Amino acid sequence: MTAHQHGGFHMICDDQPKLDIRKLWLQGFKSLRIDGVTISITTTQCHYGGERRWFMCPDCGRRCAVLYKPDYRCRLCRNGRYWVERFSPLDRRLLRSKRLREKLGQYRPDLSMPLPLKPPRMHWRTYRKLCGEIRALEAQILEEIWGEDLPTLAELRRVDLETAN
Numbered sequence: 309m310t311a312h313q314h315g316g317f318h319m320i321c322d323d324q325p326k327l328d329i330r331k332l333w334l335q336g337f338k339s340l341r342i343d344g345v346t347i348s349i350t351t352t353q354c355h356y357g358g359e360r361r362w363f364m365c366p367d368c369g370r371r372c373a374v375l376y377k378p379d380y381r382c383r384l385c386r387n388g389r390y391w392v393e394r395f396s397p398l399d400r401r402l403l404r405s406k407r408l409r410e411k412l413g414q415y416r417p418d419l420s421m422p423l424p425l426k427p428p429r430m431h432w433r434t435y436r437k438l439c440g441e442i443r444a445l446e447a448q449i450l451e452e453i454w455g456e457d458l459p460t461l462a463e464l465r466r467v468d469l470e471t472a473n
Contacts, residue, residue: 342380
């Protein structure tokens with residue numbers, strides 16, 4: 309399964325064995341002792357009644373729902389990050405631009421392609437907002453790629469005409 313199928317929130321440490329408090333029945337327990345590690349359990353009150361249970365990371369004391377084996381630490385202590393955090397800023401902008409174009413129905417997006425027409429049933433305000441965000445992102449992408457030598461559209465057309473002759 310790709311990270312895109314996860315909605316873009318795939319963790320680097322997701323494939324490691326873990327202890328998830330949401331899958332355990334720990335009503336009334338204040339702590340656990342597993343493999344010689346004592347793990348405290350705390351609760352928070354939910355807005356509409358009831359309570360939510362959390363592990364306290366043995367290393368940093370952070371409240372979390374998942375601890376990763378074998379040392380039962382949270383993702384921050386294990387240096388676990390979202391997969392997209394490994395991308396360069398340019399790659400993140402390219403991915404964001406691709407996803408925004410996909411919202412408009414363009415499934416093989418390319419910076420050189422014009423923006424697609426407004427999809428049916430999409431509000432014009434939403435369409436204009438997405439188009440504006442795409443244009444701004446792609447301007448940053450092109451500026452980062454080309455730097456100070458960013459050609460104008462007229463210059464690109466002139467180069468195309470010269471290479472055609």
